[in-house]
Amino acid sequence: MEPIEIVGYAAAVLSTISFVPQAVKTIRTKDTKSISLVMYSLFTTAVLCWLIYGVATHDAPVALANAFTLLFAGIILICKIKYK
Protein backbone atom coordinates (compact mmCIF):
# COMPACT_ATOMS: atom_id res chain seq x y z
CA MET A 1 0.00 0.00 0.00
CA GLU A 2 1.27 3.48 -0.91
CA PRO A 3 1.93 5.79 2.08
CA ILE A 4 -0.69 8.25 0.76
CA GLU A 5 -3.29 5.46 0.70
CA ILE A 6 -2.59 4.87 4.40
CA VAL A 7 -3.22 8.61 4.99
CA GLY A 8 -6.53 8.28 3.10
CA TYR A 9 -7.66 5.26 5.12
CA ALA A 10 -6.56 6.98 8.36
CA ALA A 11 -8.67 9.99 7.34
CA ALA A 12 -11.73 7.80 6.66
CA VAL A 13 -11.44 5.81 9.90
CA LEU A 14 -10.66 8.86 12.08
CA SER A 15 -13.50 11.00 10.70
CA THR A 16 -15.96 8.14 11.27
CA ILE A 17 -14.93 7.23 14.82
CA SER A 18 -14.53 10.87 15.92
CA PHE A 19 -18.31 11.20 16.42
CA VAL A 20 -18.46 8.23 18.83
CA PRO A 21 -17.06 10.09 21.91
CA GLN A 22 -19.47 13.00 21.24
CA ALA A 23 -22.44 10.62 20.94
CA VAL A 24 -21.42 8.79 24.15
CA LYS A 25 -20.88 12.08 26.04
CA THR A 26 -24.25 13.45 24.87
CA ILE A 27 -26.20 10.27 25.76
CA ARG A 28 -24.52 10.11 29.18
CA THR A 29 -24.83 13.75 30.23
CA LYS A 30 -28.00 14.71 28.29
CA ASP A 31 -26.25 18.12 28.06
CA THR A 32 -26.48 19.59 24.56
CA LYS A 33 -26.40 23.30 25.44
CA SER A 34 -23.14 24.20 23.65
CA ILE A 35 -23.85 21.94 20.65
CA SER A 36 -25.16 23.73 17.54
CA LEU A 37 -28.51 22.42 16.21
CA VAL A 38 -27.82 24.05 12.82
CA MET A 39 -24.45 22.26 12.60
CA TYR A 40 -25.92 18.81 13.26
CA SER A 41 -28.91 19.43 10.95
CA LEU A 42 -26.59 20.42 8.08
CA PHE A 43 -23.99 17.76 8.89
CA THR A 44 -26.50 14.88 9.11
CA THR A 45 -27.96 15.96 5.74
CA ALA A 46 -24.40 16.10 4.32
CA VAL A 47 -23.59 12.59 5.56
CA LEU A 48 -26.86 11.28 4.09
CA CYS A 49 -25.83 12.83 0.73
CA TRP A 50 -22.37 11.19 1.02
CA LEU A 51 -24.05 7.84 1.74
CA ILE A 52 -26.36 8.13 -1.31
CA TYR A 53 -23.35 9.23 -3.41
CA GLY A 54 -21.23 6.29 -2.15
CA VAL A 55 -23.99 3.74 -2.83
CA ALA A 56 -24.83 5.18 -6.28
CA THR A 57 -21.17 5.30 -7.40
CA HIS A 58 -20.47 1.83 -5.89
CA ASP A 59 -17.77 3.34 -3.67
CA ALA A 60 -17.81 0.93 -0.73
CA PRO A 61 -15.44 2.86 1.62
CA VAL A 62 -17.41 6.12 1.16
CA ALA A 63 -20.75 4.32 1.61
CA LEU A 64 -19.58 2.32 4.64
CA ALA A 65 -17.82 5.19 6.44
CA ASN A 66 -20.84 7.46 5.96
CA ALA A 67 -23.36 4.81 7.06
CA PHE A 68 -21.58 4.69 10.44
CA THR A 69 -21.13 8.48 10.62
CA LEU A 70 -24.86 8.91 9.87
CA LEU A 71 -25.68 6.68 12.83
CA PHE A 72 -23.50 8.65 15.28
CA ALA A 73 -24.31 12.14 13.95
CA GLY A 74 -28.01 11.15 13.90
CA ILE A 75 -27.87 10.11 17.57
CA ILE A 76 -26.29 13.49 18.49
CA LEU A 77 -28.95 15.35 16.44
CA ILE A 78 -31.81 13.42 18.09
CA CYS A 79 -30.32 14.13 21.55
CA LYS A 80 -30.01 17.85 20.67
CA ILE A 81 -33.69 17.98 19.65
CA LYS A 82 -34.83 15.87 22.64
CA TYR A 83 -32.81 17.57 25.41
CA LYS A 84 -32.97 21.09 23.99
Next chain:
Amino acid sequence: MEPIEIVGYAAAVLSTISFVPQAVKTIRTKDTKSISLVMYSLFTTAVLCWLIYGVATHDAPVALANAFTLLFAGIILICKIKYK
Protein backbone atom coordinates in the same frame (compact mmCIF):
# COMPACT_ATOMS: atom_id res chain seq x y z
CA MET B 1 -24.09 17.36 -14.76
CA GLU B 2 -25.46 13.97 -13.64
CA PRO B 3 -27.97 14.07 -10.72
CA ILE B 4 -25.61 11.95 -8.59
CA GLU B 5 -22.80 14.49 -9.15
CA ILE B 6 -25.11 17.18 -7.75
CA VAL B 7 -25.64 14.97 -4.66
CA GLY B 8 -21.83 14.65 -4.34
CA TYR B 9 -21.26 18.39 -4.57
CA ALA B 10 -24.14 19.02 -2.12
CA ALA B 11 -22.47 16.58 0.29
CA ALA B 12 -19.09 18.37 -0.01
CA VAL B 13 -20.54 21.87 0.40
CA LEU B 14 -22.89 20.90 3.28
CA SER B 15 -20.25 19.01 5.27
CA THR B 16 -17.87 21.97 4.95
CA ILE B 17 -20.31 24.74 5.90
CA SER B 18 -21.94 22.72 8.70
CA PHE B 19 -19.08 23.58 11.08
CA VAL B 20 -19.53 27.36 10.61
CA PRO B 21 -22.63 27.70 12.91
CA GLN B 22 -20.85 25.64 15.62
CA ALA B 23 -17.70 27.80 15.36
CA VAL B 24 -19.79 31.01 15.51
CA LYS B 25 -21.83 29.73 18.49
CA THR B 26 -18.69 28.64 20.37
CA ILE B 27 -16.84 31.94 19.76
CA ARG B 28 -19.92 33.96 20.82
CA THR B 29 -20.92 32.03 23.94
CA LYS B 30 -17.46 30.72 25.02
CA ASP B 31 -19.54 27.72 26.22
CA THR B 32 -17.89 24.41 25.27
CA LYS B 33 -19.16 22.24 28.15
CA SER B 34 -21.23 19.76 26.09
CA ILE B 35 -18.68 19.59 23.24
CA SER B 36 -16.39 16.53 23.26
CA LEU B 37 -12.64 17.32 23.31
CA VAL B 38 -11.87 13.78 22.06
CA MET B 39 -14.24 14.25 19.11
CA TYR B 40 -12.63 17.51 17.96
CA SER B 41 -9.08 16.16 18.53
CA LEU B 42 -9.83 13.10 16.36
CA PHE B 43 -11.88 15.04 13.81
CA THR B 44 -9.27 17.81 13.31
CA THR B 45 -6.60 15.12 12.80
CA ALA B 46 -8.93 13.37 10.31
CA VAL B 47 -9.52 16.57 8.33
CA LEU B 48 -5.75 17.24 8.25
CA CYS B 49 -5.28 13.71 6.82
CA TRP B 50 -8.02 14.39 4.20
CA LEU B 51 -6.26 17.67 3.29
CA ILE B 52 -2.86 15.93 2.86
CA TYR B 53 -4.60 13.15 0.86
CA GLY B 54 -6.39 15.69 -1.38
CA VAL B 55 -3.21 17.68 -2.05
CA ALA B 56 -1.08 14.57 -2.68
CA THR B 57 -3.64 13.01 -5.06
CA HIS B 58 -4.27 16.38 -6.79
CA ASP B 59 -7.96 16.16 -5.88
CA ALA B 60 -8.89 19.85 -5.72
CA PRO B 61 -12.47 19.45 -4.29
CA VAL B 62 -11.24 17.19 -1.46
CA ALA B 63 -8.27 19.49 -0.71
CA LEU B 64 -10.34 22.68 -0.84
CA ALA B 65 -13.31 21.39 1.18
CA ASN B 66 -10.99 20.04 3.88
CA ALA B 67 -8.86 23.21 4.03
CA PHE B 68 -12.02 25.13 5.03
CA THR B 69 -13.26 22.37 7.36
CA LEU B 70 -9.81 22.32 9.06
CA LEU B 71 -10.14 26.06 9.71
CA PHE B 72 -13.60 25.78 11.33
CA ALA B 73 -12.95 22.52 13.24
CA GLY B 74 -9.60 23.97 14.39
CA ILE B 75 -11.34 27.08 15.77
CA ILE B 76 -13.81 24.88 17.72
CA LEU B 77 -10.93 22.72 19.06
CA ILE B 78 -8.94 25.80 20.17
CA CYS B 79 -12.07 27.21 21.89
CA LYS B 80 -12.64 23.87 23.65
CA ILE B 81 -9.04 23.87 24.97
CA LYS B 82 -9.13 27.60 25.88
CA TYR B 83 -12.56 27.73 27.58
CA LYS B 84 -12.38 24.26 29.16
